[in-house]
Amino acid sequence: MSMEAEIRRALEGRFSPTSLEVINESHLHAGHAGDDGSGESHWRIEMTAPELAGASRIAKHRAIHDALGPEIIGRIHALSLQID
Numbered sequence: 001m002s003m004e005a006e007i008r009r010a011l012e013g014r015f016s017p018t019s020l021e022v023i024n025e026s027h028l029h030a031g032h033a034g035d036d037g038s039g040e041s042h043w044r045i046e047m048t049a050p051e052l053a054g055a056s057r058i059a060k061h062r063a064i065h066d067a068l069g070p071e072i073i074g075r076i077h078a079l080s081l082q083i084d
Contacts, residue, residue: 003040006072014067015049025080041077048084057083 001009007022023044045064052060060083065073073079 003043003072003075007043007045007068010068010072011045011047011064014063015047015051017047017049019046019048021046025078040075043076043078044080044082046082052083 004022004024008020011017011020011022021044023046024040025042025044026039028042047064052063055063061081064081064083068076
């Protein structure tokens with residue numbers, strides 16, 4: 001299973017997103033620190049989920065990291081979040 005599919009499955013398993021974009025930005029960082037050559041090291045998530053409405057930015061980020069869990073987070077070098 002691709003990293004994108006794993007991320008999507010983890011988030012959809014925890015939240016009921018009304019919109020979810022999982023964007024692989026690894027190609028923008030080729031040859032830079034953290035590029036492990038896998039092509040799946042840098043990610044951006046844009047999501048709107050009713051469960052996170054009204055939560056602080058920090059609470060939203062913690063909820064996303066918790067949903068992804070150490071297995072996925074441990075394989076990501078950079079994660080950008082835009083959560084509404």
